[in-house]
Amino acid sequence: MKFDGKGGLKVIKSRLLSKATWNELYSYICIAYAIKADEGENGGLDPDVRVRRACEYLGRCDEAVKTHLAELMGENQSISAEKLVAVANTYSHDALEGAVNMGPFAVAGAETPRGVTSLALAILSPMPGERFIDCGSGTGSLLTSAREMCPEAHYFGAEIDQAVYVEAKLKSFILGYGIDYINGDMFSLFEQEGQSGSYDKAFSNYPWGIPATQLYKGSAAAKEFDKVKNGYNRPVSGDWVFNRLLIDAIGEDGTAVGIMTGGSAFNSVDAKVRKHFVDQGWIRAVIALPEGVFYPYVSIGTTLVVLGHGNTGGVRIVDATDLGTDERRMVNLGEEDVGEILARLASDGKHSRTLTPAELAENEYNLYAPRYLREKLQIPCPKQFGDVVETMTRGASLKASELDELTCTEDTGAYYLGLSDIQDGIISVQLPCLKSIDPKLGKYCVRNGDLLVSKTGSPIKVAVAEVADGNKVLACGNLYIVHLNDRVDPYYLAAYLSSSTGAKELSAAIKGTLVSTLNASDLKQITIPLEPMERQQEVAARYRAKLDEIQVYKLKLEKARAEVADIFSEEG
Structure with missing residues (x-):
C-alpha cells in the first residue's frame, strides 16, 4: 500500500x-x-x-x-x-x-525489514486453511503481509509488549484482517494444552544476544520449556532456545523460519546444540544474510534458518552476503535479491550447496555458509600465520578508572595505545601520556617492529609499531601484540593483511554473536603468503611509502581544518 x-x-x-x-x-x-x-x-x-x-x-x-x-x-x-x-x-x-x-517500529528500525519479510514469506508460502504463527509478532507487519498474500489462512501472533500488542490489534481491526493476537510470553503459549505442533507455519525474529541463562531469568516459561524439551546440554545462546520453540510449534509437515545472529551459526560453545538439531533432522536450510540488513537496529551478520522435521539427508546452505543495495550503511534486499536467494536455495551453484551430516561433523557443525562457499583465495607461498609468530599476547585490560589514574599531561616517555589510536594502518603520534608503567605490565608493552592486530571490531585493524629508544608503549586489551620471527618482514605482513585478500582471510576468522571477535587461535590459523625475503622487502618498502603519503595528507587535512576555523576571525 x-x-x-x-x-x-x-x-x-x-x-x-x-x-x-x-x-x-x-x-x-x-x-x-x-x-x-x-x-x-x-x-x-x-x-x-x-x-x-x-x-x-x-x-x-x-x-x-x-x-x-x-x-x-x-x-x-x-x-x-x-x-x-x-x-x-x-x-x-x-x-x-x-x-x-x-x-512506528518499522520506521524506527526494530521491525523485520521488508526484504527479509518478503524472503521469509516466500519460503513459508502460507496456504488456504493453514495455521500460521509469528512468535514475537511486534506490530504485526509480517502477519499483515502474510494475510495479504493468502487471506484464507488463519493467522496468530504472540507479543509480550502490551503497547506493541495494542498497535497490532488496532491495525488488524482497522484493516478487517481478523488476526488473532495474544499478549504474553511466547513460551507460555506452549504450556497450554493443544498448542504444541498445532501450527503449519511459524516465524520468529526473536531478540538477539540474550544468553540462555539470562533468558531463563527473564522468562520462567522459557526455562521450563527448555528444561522439558531439550535433549542436549543447554545452549549458551538464547537463539537456539527460540529455534527449539519454533520446532515445537509446527507439526510433522510444518515449516518454520527463524532469524538468528551469524555467531550462533558457528560459535564453538553451541556446537553441541547444532549437532542435536542436525541429528534430529530439524534444520533444512541456512541463509547467511548481508551485514547491515537490520541497520540501524544492529549491523552484525545475521542468518535465516529454515526449520522442519525429518530432514536427515543434509543441510542446504546459501551465501547471500553479496546481495542487497547499500544505502548509508543499511543494506536493502529488493525483489531481485529475494528472487536470487530463492534460486540459490533451489539449486547448487557458486553460492549454495547441501552439506551432509558427515561434512558438518568435520567442521564442528558450523552452519555459516561463507565458510564453505567463499572463493578460494590465490595466495603465493601459503603458510599459516602461526608459523611466523614468535610470541603473541593481548594488551593490558585496564579499567577506565585505572587508566584515568595513570594518565598525565607531562611527556614521560611512557604512552598508552588504544584501538582508536590506529587509523589507516598508522599509529597516532599523539598517544596519551602515562605517569609510569608498572613492571608487572611490562609484558603488555609494544616493541619496535611488533605487529598489532585488533581483537574486536570489523574490519580488523593492523599496524606495525615504531617505538623510539627509551620510550615505552602500553597496548590496550583489544590489541594482539605479535612479535614475529625473522622469516617475515612485519611491513610485508601488514601490507598483506591490509589487502583485499588479507581482509577476507581475517573476516573469515572472525566470530561472535553480537560483537565481532578475532580469537588468537583462529588468527594463528589464517593463511598468509611467505615469499622470498627480497620480494618481502620490496613490498614492505612500497607499503611504507604509501603510509608516509597518507600521513602527509593527514597533516595537510589537519592544517586546512585549523585554517577554516580561523577564517572568520582573520582581519580583512
Whole structure:
C-alpha cells in the first residue's frame, strides 16, 4: 500500500503533534484513520463526538485497546479532537492506511525489514486453511503481509509488549484482517494444552544476544520449556532456545523460519546444540544474510534458518552476503535479491550447496555458509600465520578508572595505545601520556617492529609499531601484540593483511554473536603468503611509502581544518 502525493508518515507526524511518543503517534494515526473510514455517515458531527465514536469503534476489538485509547483521549489528552479530525480530512484514506501499515517500529528500525519479510514469506508460502504463527509478532507487519498474500489462512501472533500488542490489534481491526493476537510470553503459549505442533507455519525474529541463562531469568516459561524439551546440554545462546520453540510449534509437515545472529551459526560453545538439531533432522536450510540488513537496529551478520522435521539427508546452505543495495550503511534486499536467494536455495551453484551430516561433523557443525562457499583465495607461498609468530599476547585490560589514574599531561616517555589510536594502518603520534608503567605490565608493552592486530571490531585493524629508544608503549586489551620471527618482514605482513585478500582471510576468522571477535587461535590459523625475503622487502618498502603519503595528507587535512576555523576571525 502506497502513500499518495500528500501523504507520508513523516508529514503526518509533523502535522499531528511534536511531543508524542511513537506509541501515542501511532494510536492517533489509527484514530484518524478510523474517523476517515467513518466520515461518510458521521462527517457532520461535532469533532469531539466523531473522535469518541472512532475510539469506541476501535475499542470493540479488545479491552486492552479500549483502555489504551481511553488513556490517550481522556482528560489529559495531548491533542485536540479538532486536530485529529483535521488530520483525517487532510489526508487520503490510502495515506493514513499506509501509515497504519508502516507502524512506528518499522520506521524506527526494530521491525523485520521488508526484504527479509518478503524472503521469509516466500519460503513459508502460507496456504488456504493453514495455521500460521509469528512468535514475537511486534506490530504485526509480517502477519499483515502474510494475510495479504493468502487471506484464507488463519493467522496468530504472540507479543509480550502490551503497547506493541495494542498497535497490532488496532491495525488488524482497522484493516478487517481478523488476526488473532495474544499478549504474553511466547513460551507460555506452549504450556497450554493443544498448542504444541498445532501450527503449519511459524516465524520468529526473536531478540538477539540474550544468553540462555539470562533468558531463563527473564522468562520462567522459557526455562521450563527448555528444561522439558531439550535433549542436549543447554545452549549458551538464547537463539537456539527460540529455534527449539519454533520446532515445537509446527507439526510433522510444518515449516518454520527463524532469524538468528551469524555467531550462533558457528560459535564453538553451541556446537553441541547444532549437532542435536542436525541429528534430529530439524534444520533444512541456512541463509547467511548481508551485514547491515537490520541497520540501524544492529549491523552484525545475521542468518535465516529454515526449520522442519525429518530432514536427515543434509543441510542446504546459501551465501547471500553479496546481495542487497547499500544505502548509508543499511543494506536493502529488493525483489531481485529475494528472487536470487530463492534460486540459490533451489539449486547448487557458486553460492549454495547441501552439506551432509558427515561434512558438518568435520567442521564442528558450523552452519555459516561463507565458510564453505567463499572463493578460494590465490595466495603465493601459503603458510599459516602461526608459523611466523614468535610470541603473541593481548594488551593490558585496564579499567577506565585505572587508566584515568595513570594518565598525565607531562611527556614521560611512557604512552598508552588504544584501538582508536590506529587509523589507516598508522599509529597516532599523539598517544596519551602515562605517569609510569608498572613492571608487572611490562609484558603488555609494544616493541619496535611488533605487529598489532585488533581483537574486536570489523574490519580488523593492523599496524606495525615504531617505538623510539627509551620510550615505552602500553597496548590496550583489544590489541594482539605479535612479535614475529625473522622469516617475515612485519611491513610485508601488514601490507598483506591490509589487502583485499588479507581482509577476507581475517573476516573469515572472525566470530561472535553480537560483537565481532578475532580469537588468537583462529588468527594463528589464517593463511598468509611467505615469499622470498627480497620480494618481502620490496613490498614492505612500497607499503611504507604509501603510509608516509597518507600521513602527509593527514597533516595537510589537519592544517586546512585549523585554517577554516580561523577564517572568520582573520582581519580583512
